[in-house]
Amino acid sequence: MEKTINLTLKVWRQNGPKEKGRFETFKVSNISTDSSFLEMMDILNEQLISENKEPVAFDHDCREGICGMCSLYINGRPHGPDDDVTTCQLHMRKFKDGETVTIEPWRAAAFPIIKDLIVDRSAFDKIIAAGGYVSVNTGGVPDANAIPIPKPDADDAMDAASCIGCGACVAACKNSSAMLFVSAKVSHLALLPQGRVEAARRAKAMVAKMDELGFGGCTNTGACEVECPKNISIANIARLNREYLVARLGE
Amino acid sequence: MSNFLTASIGRKFLMSITGLFLMMFILVHLCINLLLIFDDSGELFNLGANFMATNPAIKIMEPVLGLGFVVHIIWSLIISIQNMKARPVAYKVSQQTNSSSWASRNMLVLGALILVFLVMHIINFFWIIKFDPHSLSKVLIDGVEMEDTYTLVAGLFKASVVYDLMYVAGGLLLGFHLAHGFWSAFQTIGLSNKVWIKRLQFVATIYAILVAVGFSVIPLYFLIKF
Numbered sequence: 001m002e003k004t005i006n007l008t009l010k011v012w013r014q015n016g017p018k019e020k021g022r023f024e025t026f027k028v029s030n031i032s033t034d035s036s037f038l039e040m041m042d043i044l045n046e047q048l049i050s051e052n053k054e055p056v057a058f059d060h061d062c063r064e065g066i067c068g069m070c071s072l073y074i075n076g077r078p079h080g081p082d083d084d085v086t087t088c089q090l091h092m093r094k095f096k097d098g099e100t101v102t103i104e105p106w107r108a109a110a111f112p113i114i115k116d117l118i119v120d121r122s123a124f125d126k127i128i129a130a131g132g133y134v135s136v137n138t139g140g141v142p143d144a145n146a147i148p149i150p151k152p153d154a155d156d157a158m159d160a161a162s163c164i165g166c167g168a169c170v171a172a173c174k175n176s177s178a179m180l181f182v183s184a185k186v187s188h189l190a191l192l193p194q195g196r197v198e199a200a201r202r203a204k205a206m207v208a209k210m211d212e213l214g215f216g217g218c219t220n221t222g223a224c225e226v227e228c229p230k231n232i233s234i235a236n237i238a239r240l241n242r243e244y245l246v247a248r249l250g251e
Numbered sequence: 252m253s254n255f256l257t258a259s260i261g262r263k264f265l266m267s268i269t270g271l272f273l274m275m276f277i278l279v280h281l282c283i284n285l286l287l288i289f290d291d292s293g294e295l296f297n298l299g300a301n302f303m304a305t306n307p308a309i310k311i312m313e314p315v316l317g318l319g320f321v322v323h324i325i326w327s328l329i330i331s332i333q334n335m336k337a338r339p340v341a342y343k344v345s346q347q348t349n350s351s352s353w354a355s356r357n358m359l360v361l362g363a364l365i366l367v368f369l370v371m372h373i374i375n376f377f378w379i380i381k382f383d384p385h386s387l388s389k390v391l392i393d394g395v396e397m398e399d400t401y402t403l404v405a406g407l408f409k410a411s412v413v414y415d416l417m418y419v420a421g422g423l424l425l426g427f428h429l430a431h432g433f434w435s436a437f438q439t440i441g442l443s444n445k446v447w448i449k450r451l452q453f454v455a456t457i458y459a460i461l462v463a464v465g466f467s468v469i470p471l472y473f474l475i476k477f
Binding site for chain 1: 255258263264333334343344346350351431438439441442448
């Protein structure tokens with residue numbers, strides 16, 4: 001049985017990176033509770049276009065929770081009130097009829113606003129470019145089973161690798177720290193023999209880049225883990241600390 | 252090693268190491284203090300205090316302890332300023348109560364309040380014992396003459412309800428600070444994983460309760476009994 005709700009939206013509007021932003025209030029009505037949050041945003045934008053107003057700019061791509069493109073800080077939480085999902089998989093059934101929904105962009109010095117709700121997350125790409133890879137020499141294709149990997153290690157590595165780089169950890173952290181992201185990337189490579197070779201250099205380079213880009217430090221509040229749509233554990237942060245300290249103190 | 256102590260994890264490493272050191276001190280301090288309530292003649296506490304004051308190992312550790320406090324405080328300020336700079340524009344609506352504990356988000360506030368308490372505490376006891384020992388009466392225990400620190404401490408707690416309550420508040424603040432600080436210190440130096448994080452958080456809670464109750468019980472004992 002379909003149900004519809006009416007909402008008041010308070011949306012952050014900002015024309016450009018250097019412009020001053022402000023909240024604008026919109027009303028949307030007859031929103032199906034079966035629709036996704038981004039579909040509701042689409043309806044809002046259709047409405048704005050028909051009124052000859054500028055539509056709200058927001059990030060989205062795959063809309064199936066795997067690309068990490070959507071963001072949005074909804075009612076005080078990254079990716080909104082549901083757990084373990086991205087904004088694109090958040091359904092309007094999570095909201096009540098007549099509710100006021102505040103929609104803000106990720107707030108971090110390292111994620112400057114491009115327009116409205118879109119922030120520049122290329123800082124994450126720069127951290128990856130600093131060391132989040134395995135150097136592979138060209139040659140014959142190695143045999144798939146040549147290097148045995150213990151199942152627990154493979155599981156932990158896969159769990160860490162499920163990070164989609166959406167930036168919810170930075171948005172959730174009171175210090176805008178990127179430690180959960182960096183620790184997931186360092187962990188999934190350090191746990192596997194192929195990535196182990198460069199583990200020390202990688203941890204140092206990625207942390208140095210993270211600091212340089214203006215992310216805050218980790219104070220172990222654990223908010224990132226709770227808000228992460230992919231359930232990345234802060235045990236990864238302990239591993240990153242260990243990898244980094246061993247690398248630095250062994251210099 | 253050049254910029255280790257200014258790198259994000261390096262700064263935290265220093266907080267963790269000094270924090271762990273201070274937590275060991277607190278445990279020793281609590282053990283000695285509890286002698287206050289187990290012997291109303293004050294003999295036990297005076298012996299403990301005299302042992303701590305004359306022990307060469309403790310004499311060496313005293314300046315190290317002072318340094319531990321100074322580094323822990325200064326680095327906390329450096330870290331906090333850096334972390335505030337990382338988010339120049341605040342959220343209008345922010346729901347943090349579900350995702351993190353109050354203490355973990357307010358370590359700076361708790362630490363600052365503990366610092367206020369610490370200054371009062373030093374003026375009350377440490378300063379007098381260290382720099383004005385002549386104002387203390389002397390007692391003779393087992394043929395050894397020592398300062399009667401029991402009368403100094405018990406006297407304050409017996410005389411002033413306000414001080415009693417301040418010391419209870421100090422104990423509680425310390426408890427909240429350490430409930431997060433204890434396991435966080437291990438996490439920061441990498442001595443944690445999926446299994447141990449739960450164990451560390453459990454021990455942190457026990458340790459924090461011990462510290463809070465242990466320190467609060469002393470002024471309450473004097474407040475109620477005398």
